[in-house]
Amino acid sequence: MIIEQLSVFLENRSGRLHEVFEILGNANINVSACSLADTSEFGILRLIPSDPSKAREILKKNLFSVNVSEVISFAAPNSPGALSRALKILADANIGIEYLYGFSPDDKSFIVVCPDDAKKAVEEFQKHEMELISASDLYKF
């Protein structure tokens, strides 16, 4: 249930983000989810591509610094308090969250979360019968 997420180091320079997606698009790689974190000095683009190893290879070939990290994804009802309940599971198990991003296409919300212990987070969610999203499910979006 652990998903490979790529993160790409970007300088704060206009056009760089576009270049990343252009390279991936030309390689016929789809991106299911992404998020951009920025600081005053640099940015980190996190994305879940349809083919992580191919995406990594091609980005590296284009001289980007790329890191693979483990994230998990889960679904929660698209209703008030649902995310709070999900996050309480992690909080109760003393699992920290580095960052998360999500979207709500219909009656469900999909959240990508980077816990400090991905394996333990999966176990906790399974214990609480949360709906976990696999990489292959995510690629369908």
Place this chain on the structure above:
Amino acid sequence: MEISIWNRHFETMPREQMKNVQSERLREAVERVYYNVPYYRAKMQEQGIGPEHIQSLEDLKLLPFTTKQDLRDNYPFGLFALPMSEIIRLHASSGTTGRPTVVGYSRRDIAVWSEVMARTLTAAGVTNNDFIQIAYGYGLFTGGLGLHYGGEKVGASVIPISGGNTRKQLQLMNDFGSTVLACTPSYASYLAEAIDESEIDRADLKLRVGIFGAEPWTDNMRKEIEKKLKIKAFDIYGLSEIIGPGVSFDCEYQNGLHINEDHFIPEIIDPETLEVLPAGELGELVFTTVTKEGLPIIRYRTRDLTRLHTGICKCGRTLVRMEKCTGRSDDMLIIRGVNLFPSQIESVLLEMDETTPHYLLVVDRVNNLDTLELHVEVEDRFYQDKISELQNLGKKIKNQIESTIGLSVNVKLVEPKTIERSEGKAKRVIDKRKLK
């Protein structure tokens, strides 16, 4: 009005007589290093010369050169010509891989230093009626204490405030009635703006003279500082290997800096062929200290490029004059008065596991203060997904550099392979400061 000269005897000595003084002192100095410094003896023997070959100034060119590297190789006290029981002061400047250049002074060396600084201050019109605010750093750097001893020697009221703490500088300048300010030209410029922005009315300040040095500055900068601070600004030149400040100084005609050549004999050489060049030609400045006891130095290559002019100055001094240095024969940068070689940055990066030695230094001058920015590539293998870890990496590089070179630096993480690689010599430095 008669021009004040601290030591009329030496400062206005006719050339022929000066040459005799220099020849005699050179003979003594060469004997001292030959018999007391194994390094110089070995080097002279290698070249097949002994003290008997050095009879006059003309023979100076036979002697071996000394470089900063020689000082480092003999770290810390290897080139001293006196036992440590005779050394009463040590100063040091930062160096590559954290190994500083160490200089030692005997009691007489400190007296000579005070003397040449007294000449320097007197030439700028400083007397025992002045209040001299010394905003050069005190400590291992020679700037603060060099000015301090000179100030005391002329009998001025010395205010040893040291560098930084601008608010206090302004307060004391106002409350004590400082008439002379000694600091780097960039700090002088900064103080001028701080005065403008403060409650203090320039008309209430008694400031009239500035003694500025330790970093390169141009005549235009001088005019700007003079206009902004409403003072007369004097240039001083020196380097710790020779003595510190006091090697040469501006007189009121500011027609080149007078070298205290009865103590420090200058030569100009071609930095490529190492041949001595005639007066008036542009080349690298070389000094031989002929009165220093603790650390006598033979033909020290300063790497500063300049010209020498003989002839009597309008002020009456006969001391040879050097032009403002126009550049360096190596890649040394002077930032806020601190010497920095790009190789120092490189060795710090090489010692760290998390970075590559691909870097770019961007030097600029913002609000009249030099800034140093270091671009470091974030290579794939060091890259972390977490922002905090990247920021820690930046901080770690920053701390490492700052503790080694003693200068604050902004570290900017950049994408891999974005720093230009060139065939041959890599471009490591972009100096945006305008020195025109």
